[in-house]
Amino acid sequence: MDIGSSAVPLQLGGIQGLEWIILLAFIIIILFGAKKLPELARSIGKATGEFQRGRQEIEKELKTISEAPKEESEKQRLMKAAQELGINTEGKTEEEIRNQIKEKLSEKESKTT
Numbered sequence: 001m002d003i004g005s006s007a008v009p010l011q012l013g014g015i016q017g018l019e020w021i022i023l024l025a026f027i028i029i030i031l032f033g034a035k036k037l038p039e040l041a042r043s044i045g046k047a048t049g050e051f052q053r054g055r056q057e058i059e060k061e062l063k064t065i066s067e068a069p070k071e072e073s074e075k076q077r078l079m080k081a082a083q084e085l086g087i088n089t090e091g092k093t094e095e096e097i098r099n100q101i102k103e104k105l106s107e108k109e110s111k112t113t
Contacts, residue, residue, distance in 0.1 A: 032040055075094065082089050082097050085104045089097055 028040075029037065078094060078097055078101075079089055081101055085101060087097065087100045087104060092100075
């Protein structure tokens with residue numbers, strides 16, 4: 001018999017799924033008492049809510065950080081194209097640079113035809 005391929009769940013002392021939950025609930029009642037259970041549940045709920053808010057903030061920050069380099073790389077590509085075409089970019093907005101790039105490209109196109 002191959003032990004590694006057996007589909008029998010691991011049992012610790014003959015206790016399985018639902019029995020573990022019941023045993024855990026019983027231990028919690030013994031440790032904290034029946035009167036403290038609602039307070040304990042509330043505090044667990046608050047902690048879970050705080051954890052979710054923290055996770056959402058971190059995800060939002062990571063999304064913001066990952067989007068910033070994309071904007072920068074687009075600006076860098078624009079500046080590189082302008083430099084290759086011999087366009088002075090000092091003191092100009094990105095839109096002005098784009099328009100000048102379009103003009104230069106259309107000039108080059110009209111010269112070749």
